[in-house]
Amino acid sequence: MTLPQPRLRASNRDAGALLPEADRVVAATHAAIGRAKARGAAEVTPDDLLLALLGEVSRFGVALVGPWAIDLEALDDGAGPGCGAPGASRTEGRRNAEGAGKGPCYAARTVRLFERAAAIARRDGAPATGVLHLLVAFATEDGLMQDLRTRYGFTAMEWRTALARTAEEGLLPVAAPGPGLPRGPGGGPRVPELLSVDEAAEFLGVHSQTVRNYIRAGKLPAYRLAGERFLRVLRRDLLALLERVPVEDAQDTDLPDTGGG
Amino acid sequence: MSRFIVERHLPGIDADALKAAGVRARTCCAEMETEGTAVRWIRSFFVPETEHTYCVFDAPNADVVEEANRRAQIPFLTIREALEMTPDAV
Numbered sequence: 001m002t003l004p005q006p007r008l009r010a011s012n013r014d015a016g017a018l019l020p021e022a023d024r025v026v027a028a029t030h031a032a033i034g035r036a037k038a039r040g041a042a043e044v045t046p047d048d049l050l051l052a053l054l055g056e057v058s059r060f061g062v063a064l065v066g067p068w069a070i071d072l073e074a075l076d077d078g079a080g081p082g083c084g085a086p087g088a089s090r091t092e093g094r095r096n097a098e099g100a101g102k103g104p105c106y107a108a109r110t111v112r113l114f115e116r117a118a119a120i121a122r123r124d125g126a127p128a129t130g131v132l133h134l135l136v137a138f139a140t141e142d143g144l145m146q147d148l149r150t151r152y153g154f155t156a157m158e159w160r161t162a163l164a165r166t167a168e169e170g171l172l173p174v175a176a177p178g179p180g181l182p183r184g185p186g187g188g189p190r191v192p193e194l195l196s197v198d199e200a201a202e203f204l205g206v207h208s209q210t211v212r213n214y215i216r217a218g219k220l221p222a223y224r225l226a227g228e229r230f231l232r233v234l235r236r237d238l239l240a241l242l243e244r245v246p247v248e249d250a251q252d253t254d255l256p257d258t259g260g261g
Numbered sequence: 262m263s264r265f266i267v268e269r270h271l272p273g274i275d276a277d278a279l280k281a282a283g284v285r286a287r288t289c290c291a292e293m294e295t296e297g298t299a300v301r302w303i304r305s306f307f308v309p310e311t312e313h314t315y316c317v318f319d320a321p322n323a324d325v326v327e328e329a330n331r332r333a334q335i336p337f338l339t340i341r342e343a344l345e346m347t348p349d350a351v
Contacts, residue, residue: 025284026284026291029288030291030292033292103289103293103296104332105334106333115277117281118281119277121280122277129280
């Protein structure tokens with residue numbers, strides 16, 4: 001059984017590129033390690049991770065989560081050294097002591113956040129832990145997250161709800177259980193008006209090369225956003241590709257199920 | 262690059278914690294690679310009956326594997342060099 005690798009929307013880092021969600025998590029945690037290193041700290045604290053995750057979903061230094069526009073610069077200033085120093089003990093890594101390496105390791109509280117995120121991802125039916133799952137795991141966290149709740153005036157529940165809604169609207173990347181089209185309020189795919197070639201292929205249930213062939217053959221009009229390399233197609237043009245089948249030719253093959261293979 | 266087996270005993274661990282440890286292992290290996298230390302987590306086997314996990318890593322030496330595991334905060338019992346055999350290479 002192979003699960004389709006969810007392809008996701010572009011992050012601020014690679015405009016236009018599509019990254020599997022698992023790689024986005026690695027990129028974000030990688031940035032968290034970088035933050036700890038820059039501080040000269042021995043441990044990656046939850047605050048490092050939170051700032052890195054928000055950075056991953058930000059644009060121009062602003063992370064939009066639900067109704068809140070979180071200014072990362074202001075947040076970063078508040079998160080100086082000493083902020084969120086974990087009181088908890090480290091996990092019992094059995095090692096030969098002698099001054100192992102120089103890279104920071106995850107603090108015990110950070111480890112627990114990863115585990116909480118993995119549990120959320122599983123309940124969500126997601127194939128991998130996503131950036132949003134990690135952000136949701138922060139809901140009741142103290143430290144910088146506590147500051148955030150105070151500063152922007154929301155509760156843990158409102159945070160989780162906002163992230164769920166954000167995921168549904170496809171505004172932030174999330175590891176969706178099935179094909180990666182954003183889900184609408186009814187649970188069905190909410191298809192945007194303008195689609196990339198890959199999204200169009202998914203919409204039609206064909207290979208992306210097939211979509212490119214349609215474009216090349218003149219069957220499907222394609223557009224390019226000013227200055228962008230990537231082709232876009234309009235949803236209505238995709239629907240226009242549909243040909244009505246005469247009744248006698250129609251084999252009842254059922255609607256494709258939403259199991260997501 | 263040599264191949265190493267990291268043996269762990271993780272009593273009471275659940276699937277979520279294993280998955281979370283996997284994410285951390287992946288990140289820490291990626292992080293060390295960017296620092297110029299080649300280390301790669303290849304795959305892991307968890308034996309539910311004994312609650313032991315066997316993780317395969319590629320690295321130049323055992324110290325590097327140990328460092329990756331320390332950063333990822335995944336406890337282990339031993340790190341030993343291993344030789345791999347596959348049906349089509351014997």
